[in-house]
Amino acid sequence: MKQKQLSTADPSAHADPKKRRRVGFATIDAGVEANDCFKIYLVSSKEEVGTSNGYCISPVDLNNFFDEDGKIYGYQGLKITVWISIMSFHAYADITFEGNSDGGKGITDLKPALQSIFGETLVETKDDLLQTFSTESHFISSVVSNGENLHYNAFNGDINCNSSLEATASNVEVVRVVVGNLAAGHLYSRLVPLVLLLVDGSNPIDVTDPSWELYLLIQKNVDSQNTQNLLLGFTAVYRFYHYPDSSRLRLSQILVLPPYQHKGYGSYLVEFLSNVAISEDVYDLTVEEPLDYFQHVRTCVDMKHLLAFDSVQEAVKSAVLQLERGKLSKKSHTPRFMPPPDIVDSVRKSLKINKKQFLQCWEILIYLGLDPVDKYMEDYLTIISNRVKADILGKDSETAGKQVVQVPSVHDEEASFVMFRSGNAVVTGVQMDKDQTKTQEEQVQQLVDDRIKEIKLIAKKVSQQHA
Incomplete structure (x- = not known):
């Protein structure tokens, strides 16, 4: 790790001593975002070290490694360039700046911060990194x-x-x-x-x-x-x-x-x-x-297996026929169209796909089974909407179905109560106003819209692969 300061001339050194110096208040150092002064390159040869010819990793969030606000203080014109060898994964950091001074927030010690990121892989000099291309090839x-x-x-x-x-x-x-x-x-x-x-x-x-x-x-x-x-x-x-x-x-x-x-x-x-x-x-x-992007990849892989699994395809056909029979959106109670328990168990045993993941794929399998899909889209949206609402209510289990009842007490009456869960899951102690209800409905609708977009995207991709 190399650190060097670029020389700067002091403009006041040759100032006329007879001229009165102006007194002002120094501005507080606003700091610089770590992400704005870092460049990190992956390199595969000696020739790429010290240049910008390697693969630049971008974007990378480095702010978490620098104090609470993710900023570096006390430097002017700071540039930190890191080269990481993809042969041995050692790293070397070159640090340059025009000047450093305490502007009210101190001067960030860069070495511990770099150590917290790169640990023992960080070498002291450029030559040390160059040497690893032969010693650790x-x-x-x-x-x-x-x-x-x-x-x-x-x-x-x-x-x-x-x-x-x-x-x-x-x-x-x-x-x-x-x-x-x-x-x-x-x-x-x-x-x-x-x-x-x-x-x-x-x-x-x-x-x-x-x-x-x-x-x-x-x-x-x-x-x-x-x-x-x-x-x-x-x-x-x-x-x-x-x-x-x-x-x-x-x-x-x-x-x-x-x-x-x-x-x-x-x-x-x-x-x-x-x-x-x-x-x-x-x-x-x-x-x-799983992150969203990885979940997308994972589901595409699992769909490939499920589309070739005969018992799953038979269950999908049965569910699709039920959906195509009538206007589900106009019924007081819409079925969730869950796969049969024996199919869930069979998928887990044969394909090693757990129930939670299989249910994600099941919705896509039903979508693929609808022909023509536009004709039954209203009912399909109802199914997805009901499932999303059920998931939200399940996650909100801390308040759903609970009642708070005040009880007499010789102590603080405001702090005296009992809480119990209602058997019919009806909440009587909490009321939401119209604005809260509207906000919740909008959030649910957004989740439904996002899920439909995801289903269509994966369905299109696996259809191309399956063709």
């Missing part, structure tokens, strides 16, 4: 040699039929390593800075816990002299014990390195892990707090 290969090569098919050999793929599946493989293994733990420790920067809301996993597994997406580049293993991405999965003799897989983190994103590798990893769960006959595969 086989770092990924050494980790892979300690892992287990897996050979489950993904997308029938096609990584993503909708992506412009630059590398074929023939030179891409997935290697499983147990995090309790020293080499695997070492690799993950070096990946932590990228996880913190690129995976929203993530925290590092425990590299001493052997229940953690890394699934490494590796590209093998073979030339006349040697084989170079390149890490394209990875997913961290926790293996739980499930009574009596099975296990459950929970996907906790997934990251495709920025230079290789939007090429289908994320879908490849999700599909591959799904096939691992099926082949190893685990109880199910779940995901820890």
